[in-house]
Amino acid sequence: xxxxxxxxxxxxxxxxxxxxxxxxxxxxxxxxxxxxxxxxxxxxxxxxxxxxxxxxxxxxxxxxxxxxxxxxxxxxxxxxxxxxxxxxxxxxxxxxxxxxxxxxxxxxxxxxxxxxxxxxxxxxxxxxxxxxxxxxxxxxxxxxxxxxxxxxxxxxxxxxxxxxxxxxxxxxxxxxxxxxxxxxxxxxxxxxxxxxxxxxxxxxxxxxxxxxxxxxxxxxxxxxxxxxxxxxxxxxxxxxxxxxxxxxxxxxxxxxxxxxxxxxxxxxxxxxxxxxxxxxxxxxxx
Ligand SMILES: NC(=O)C1=CN([C@@H]2O[C@H](COP(=O)(O)OP(=O)(O)OC[C@H]3O[C@@H](n4cnc5c(N)ncnc54)[C@H](OP(=O)(O)O)[C@@H]3O)[C@@H](O)[C@H]2O)C=CC1
Ligand SMILES: Nc1nc(=O)c2c([nH]1)NC[C@@H]1CN(c3ccc(C(=O)N[C@@H](CCC(=O)O)C(=O)O)cc3)C=[N+]21
Numbered sequence: 001x002x003x004x005x006x007x008x009x010x011x012x013x014x015x016x017x018x019x020x021x022x023x024x025x026x027x028x029x030x031x032x033x034x035x036x037x038x039x040x041x042x043x044x045x046x047x048x049x050x051x052x053x054x055x056x057x058x059x060x061x062x063x064x065x066x067x068x069x070x071x072x073x074x075x076x077x078x079x080x081x082x083x084x085x086x087x088x089x090x091x092x093x094x095x096x097x098x099x100x101x102x103x104x105x106x107x108x109x110x111x112x113x114x115x116x117x118x119x120x121x122x123x124x125x126x127x128x129x130x131x132x133x134x135x136x137x138x139x140x141x142x143x144x145x146x147x148x149x150x151x152x153x154x155x156x157x158x159x160x161x162x163x164x165x166x167x168x169x170x171x172x173x174x175x176x177x178x179x180x181x182x183x184x185x186x187x188x189x190x191x192x193x194x195x196x197x198x199x200x201x202x203x204x205x206x207x208x209x210x211x212x213x214x215x216x217x218x219x220x221x222x223x224x225x226x227x228x229x230x231x232x233x234x235x236x237x238x239x240x241x242x243x244x245x246x247x248x249x250x251x252x253x254x255x256x257x258x259x260x261x262x263x264x265x266x267x268x269x270x271x272x273x274x275x276x277x278x279x280x281x282x283x284x285x286x
Contacts, residue, residue, distance in 0.1 A: 005257040007156050007231075009148075013267035016151070017061055020274050024062040027281055034281035035064040036094040036120065036273075037086050041079065041105070042072030046237070047098050050270075054096075057270045063277055064091065076105045080113050087115040093280035094120030096273065099173070117283060120276035122147075123173065131180050139283055141276050146178035148268030149210060149231050150185065156257055158208075158229055160185040166203050167191045168219070168245070169212035174233055178210055199223075217247035227256040233265050 024033060036058060038051050051067060058065035068082055079097075086095045095118045101107050111119075116126035122143035130140040153160060165187040169175035179189050187208065192199045203209055203223040211219045212233035224230060234245025244261030252258055259265055 002253075004252045007152055007229075007257050007259045007264065009152055009259055009264040010262075010267050012152060012155050013148075013271040015155075016268075016271040017057060017274060020061045020271075020278055023278055027278070028062065031286040032091075032281070033062055033064050034094070034277045035066065035089075035092045036096065036277045037066040037068060037089070037092045039068045039070070039079070039082060039086075039095070039097045041070055041074060041098070041101055043069075051098060053270050054273060057274055058277075061274055063274060066092070072102045074105075076109065079105060079110060083110065083113045087113075087118060092118065093284050094118055094273075094277040096121050116141075118280060120144075120273055120280055122177070122276065128172075128177070131177060134180075134184055141279070142181065142272075143173060143177045144269045144272035144276065145174050145233060145265060146181050147275075148265055148272045149178055149233070150181050151272065152231065152259065152265065152268055153208065153229065156229075158257060160187050160208070163187045163207040164205060165189045165208040165210065166206035167210045167212065168199070168203065169193065169210075169214070169233075171212065174212040175210075178212070182208070211245035213245050215245055216243040217245070217250075219246040219251060221247070221250045221254055224251050224255050226254055230255045230258040231265065232259050232261050234261060235266060 038054055040047060040051050055065050086092050095114050097110055111123045114124055116124045119127055119141055122141040127141045130138055131142060165182045167175050167179050170191050170193045179191050182189050190202055192202055200223045204225050206228055208229045210231045216236040216238050230246055232244035232246040236243045242262050
């Protein structure tokens with residue numbers, strides 16, 4: 001008999017979309033459904049997949065969704081022009097510029113050009129700043145993947161307060177923001193990266209281990225404490241197959257609650273994007 005406790009991100013994300021559906025219906029009756037626009041530069045197939053998943057989720061929930069697909073030789077100026085139009089579009093509550101961007105475009109400049117009240121990705125410095133300073137009373141959009149991770153843990157009934165959380169990875173879109181959210185939930189955090197000494201030792205002290213390194217099956221059995229909650233953020237394509245940052249088969253018996261890939265954090269990212277779009281619409285009004 002297997003004693004694996006799987007955290008079903010697919011199911012939890014579906015529950016969240018169902019909750020949002022009701023709210024969107026109310027907003028529709030008020031006079032306007034939420035709207036999101038996704039800007040896609042170039043034709044990276046992985047990006048196409050995510051953008052299609054966003055479209056599908058929006059449609060299911062009743063959110064208006066619009067796509068701006070442009071060639072990867074678009075100038076920075078032109079891209080900033082598109083964002084300016086979206087900032088001024090009253091039907092659009094949320095703007096998402098799919099990352100990464102081509103090298104000739106300054107990612108920070110593009111993100112900073114988005115109206116913070118439409119920044120449903122939560123990447124604008126106004127939003128990351130409010131996360132950093134723990135401001136919960138102001139309009140604040142938290143990044144979707146980190147927020148999805150917190151929701152997964154809490155909806156699984158796992159208490160975060162007082163726990164030792166170890167995060168593998170320090171990127172601006174996953175590692176750093178998830179650390180802030182976990183601090184806000186009263187966890188004690190350690191962030192590891194490529195220069196960390198004794199990463200395995202640190203990881204194996206974690207009650208909650210978040211793997212976001214972008215290396216297939218990086219987390220092995222020796223890096224996991226017995227019964228620890230393991231959250232696998234990794235999305236790696238290996239020989240056409242999707243593989244996480246955790247060696248799931250090797251770790252699943254030793255770990256406590258654990259997320260699969262696919263069907264773990266990924267669907268939660270999309271659900272949180274929808275959540276942020278509804279929140280943006282509530283703020284903007286009809
Ligand atoms: N499920 C989802 O919705 C999402 C999934 N992802 C996936 O999550 C993973 C991480 O994404 P992202 O944060 O953007 O990745 P980045 O490449 O931006 O960051 C990776 C981090 O991991 C660290 N790292 C890399 N190799 C090692 C190593 N050998 N030992 C220790 N640390 C290491 C890096 O350290 P250093 O800083 O020192 O270089 C860096 O901080 C990817 O697989 C990505 O595809 C990303 C976003 C959303
Ligand atoms: N501005 C911006 N915001 C992002 O949020 C953003 C981005 N750029 N660039 C790329 C990353 C990656 N990302 C994912 C979203 C959903 C899944 C997801 O739902 N994955 C499914 C599987 C999908 C498949 O089969 O390929 C799963 O894990 O079950 C994965 C990855 C969002 N990102």
